[in-house]
Amino acid sequence: MRQRANRATWIERIRSWKSSGKSVEEFSTGQPYKPKTLTWWANQLRRELATPRIEMARVEVRPTSSSTIAIEVGGARVVVKRDFDEVLLRAVVRALEVRK
Numbered sequence: 001m002r003q004r005a006n007r008a009t010w011i012e013r014i015r016s017w018k019s020s021g022k023s024v025e026e027f028s029t030g031q032p033y034k035p036k037t038l039t040w041w042a043n044q045l046r047r048e049l050a051t052p053r054i055e056m057a058r059v060e061v062r063p064t065s066s067s068t069i070a071i072e073v074g075g076a077r078v079v080v081k082r083d084f085d086e087v088l089l090r091a092v093v094r095a096l097e098v099r100k
Contacts, residue, residue, distance in 0.1 A: 010041040011045065014038070017038060017042075024038055067081060068082070073096040074096040074097060076096050078092060078093075
């Protein structure tokens with residue numbers, strides 16, 4: 001019975017192929033997979049890495065009589081007053097995102 005290779009196995013196979021300098025046909029000769037399967041996995045993994053991950057932020061709205069709000073980004077809590085500097089807040093959020 002033939003066993004299916006997992007993602008980690010395909011990553012290693014692709015690394016070996018790329019470092020060998022051989023064509024996909026040469027590298028796949030004698031292997032338990034076809035050249036088309038190796039190129040499919042290489043393309044699939046490249047697309048996955050090229051697709052940016054989108055992270056959603058959880059927003060909680062709580063009724064309050066306060067003139068401030070608290071924003072949590074990357075584990076940090078930023079308290080913003082009603083008349084905040086929008087440019088400064090954007091810079092702070094970007095810096096916190098990079099810190100993750």
